[in-house]
Amino acid sequence: MQPVKQQLKLSILNSLIESFYHIQNNMKFDLLMRQKLKMKEKKIVIVGAGIVGVTLAWYFATYSDAEVTLLDQKQAGSGVSQHSFAWLNVSYGRPDAYQKLRSKSLNEWRRLDAEMHGALKIHWRGAISWQETNAETLQFIQSHSELSFNIESLTKENLAKKEPLLDKAPNIVAFAGEEGAIDPIWVIQTLLQDAIKKGVSYCQETKVSKILQNESGQTIGVRTQDKDYFADKVVLTAGVVNKDLLQTINIELPLASLPAIIIRFKHEKSDQFAQHIISTPEMEIRSIDSEHFLAAEDYIDDTAVNTPELIALNALKTIQAHFNAIAPTLASSITVDHVAVGMRPIPFDDMPIVGTMNDDSGLYLISMHAAVTLAPLISCLAMQEILYEQESPELFSYRITRFQ
Numbered sequence: 001m002q003p004v005k006q007q008l009k010l011s012i013l014n015s016l017i018e019s020f021y022h023i024q025n026n027m028k029f030d031l032l033m034r035q036k037l038k039m040k041e042k043k044i045v046i047v048g049a050g051i052v053g054v055t056l057a058w059y060f061a062t063y064s065d066a067e068v069t070l071l072d073q074k075q076a077g078s079g080v081s082q083h084s085f086a087w088l089n090v091s092y093g094r095p096d097a098y099q100k101l102r103s104k105s106l107n108e109w110r111r112l113d114a115e116m117h118g119a120l121k122i123h124w125r126g127a128i129s130w131q132e133t134n135a136e137t138l139q140f141i142q143s144h145s146e147l148s149f150n151i152e153s154l155t156k157e158n159l160a161k162k163e164p165l166l167d168k169a170p171n172i173v174a175f176a177g178e179e180g181a182i183d184p185i186w187v188i189q190t191l192l193q194d195a196i197k198k199g200v201s202y203c204q205e206t207k208v209s210k211i212l213q214n215e216s217g218q219t220i221g222v223r224t225q226d227k228d229y230f231a232d233k234v235v236l237t238a239g240v241v242n243k244d245l246l247q248t249i250n251i252e253l254p255l256a257s258l259p260a261i262i263i264r265f266k267h268e269k270s271d272q273f274a275q276h277i278i279s280t281p282e283m284e285i286r287s288i289d290s291e292h293f294l295a296a297e298d299y300i301d302d303t304a305v306n307t308p309e310l311i312a313l314n315a316l317k318t319i320q321a322h323f324n325a326i327a328p329t330l331a332s333s334i335t336v337d338h339v340a341v342g343m344r345p346i347p348f349d350d351m352p353i354v355g356t357m358n359d360d361s362g363l364y365l366i367s368m369h370a371a372v373t374l375a376p377l378i379s380c381l382a383m384q385e386i387l388y389e390q391e392s393p394e395l396f397s398y399r400i401t402r403f404q
C-alpha cells in the first residue's frame, strides 16, 4: 500500500473509531495498530450485490485490508434496489429513535459522497409533503422537529416558488430540506467500480445455495454452483432471499417480502416540473431528468382490476390533476414509460435486523426496509462490528434476538 493512502486510511479510521467508540487519546494509536493487524486476517464473503451489499463492500475496501468477495446470483443491482424510488428520507419513517438512525444515515450519505468527490450525484433537493388534514401535517412537522429533524412549514407563496407548476396543494405543507434521492443503479455501479479498484473480488452470476457450517454450528463459508467460498465472516445482504438462505441452516427469519410498484413517466421537456420529492396521500413523485419522473405506488393485489399497469394509469390521472390548472400542456403530455414491481424485504416489525446470528460468530445478517436510506450508516457500523468484534451501541435495538 502506498504511504499516502495508508496515512489517509489511518486518519479516517482514527476519526471513525473516535466517533463510535470514544476511545481515550492515549490508547488510540496502540488500538489502531492492533485493529489494523486484525483486519489483515479477515476474509469476508458478502452474499448479494444490492445497495446494501455493494455499499458494505465499498466500506471494507476503503477502510480496511480485509479480503472481500462479493457474490451475486445475477448482476449488481438486479434485486429490488433497481426498482426503488430511492428517496433518502427521514420524514417518511415514524418519529422515534429509528428516525435518528435514518437522519444519521443522511449525514453518512453526504460524507460518503464527499469521499467519492461527488461522483454519486445525489440530488439534495428536499421533500415537500402533506397529510390528509392540515392538523395532521402540523402534527407531523411538530413531531419531527421535536426530534431535531429540520422540517419547516411552507406558505403558499414559498411552495409556489419551489414548485411553480403544482396546483391543488393544501394551506399547510411540510418541507424537509435535508432530504434527497439517488439513482440506485448509478450509485451501485459507481461504488462497485471503486470497490473493485480497491481490491474487492466481485463474482456475478454466482448463486449461493447453502450456508456452510462446521461441526460446532459455526458458519465457515457458502456453497455456489461453481465452488465453495470459505470466510471468517459471511455477510448476508441478499434482500428477500436472506430468508431462504437462513432456512438452509434452520433459522426462521422474521422477514416479509412485500411488493411495491415503481412507475417511470415521460413528459414534454421542463426544468420546473417536480423539482423536489412530492409526497402526498394521493401520490409520491420525483423528477429524474427534464423529461422523466418516477412515482411509487402501493401494490394492492393480483386481481385483474389492480394490475400494475392499471395502477399506473390511475396514478397518471391523479398526477395530471395536480398540474393541469397551471401547466395543462405539460400535464397532457405525461405518458407511462415503464412499470415494474419490486419485492421489498421488510422485517415483521419494520425495523432493521442487523448483526451476528445468535451464537454463530461466522455469520452476519443485514435485512432492512428503507435500505437505500440506511445503507451507508448501517454498512459503516456493520463493518466496524465485523472488523473490531465490538458491538456498536447504535445497533443494539436492531438485533434478531428481539423477536425471541
Ligand SMILES: Cc1cc2nc3c(=O)[nH]c(=O)nc-3n(C[C@H](O)[C@H](O)[C@H](O)COP(=O)(O)OP(=O)(O)OC[C@H]3O[C@@H](n4cnc5c(N)ncnc54)[C@H](O)[C@@H]3O)c2cc1C
Pocket (backbone or CB within 6 Å): 047, 048, 049, 050, 051, 052, 053, 071, 072, 073, 074, 075, 076, 077, 078, 079, 080, 081, 082, 083, 084, 085, 086, 087, 088, 089, 206, 207, 208, 209, 237, 238, 239, 240, 241, 259, 260, 261, 262, 296, 297, 341, 342, 343, 344, 345, 368, 369, 370, 371, 372, 373, 374
Ligand atoms: C417501489 C419501491 C419504492 C421504494 N422506495 C424506497 C425509498 O424511497 N427509500 C428507501 O430507502 N427504500 C425504498 N425502497 C426499498 C429499497 O428499495 C430496499 O430496501 C433496498 O433496495 C433493499 O436493498 P438490498 O440490497 O437489501 O436488496 P436487493 O437490492 O434485493 O439486493 C439483493 C441482491 O442479492 C442478490 N441475491 C439474491 N439471492 C442471492 C443468492 N442466493 N446468491 C447470490 N446473490 C443473491 C440479488 O440478485 C440482489 O442483487 C423501495 C422499494 C420499492 C420496491
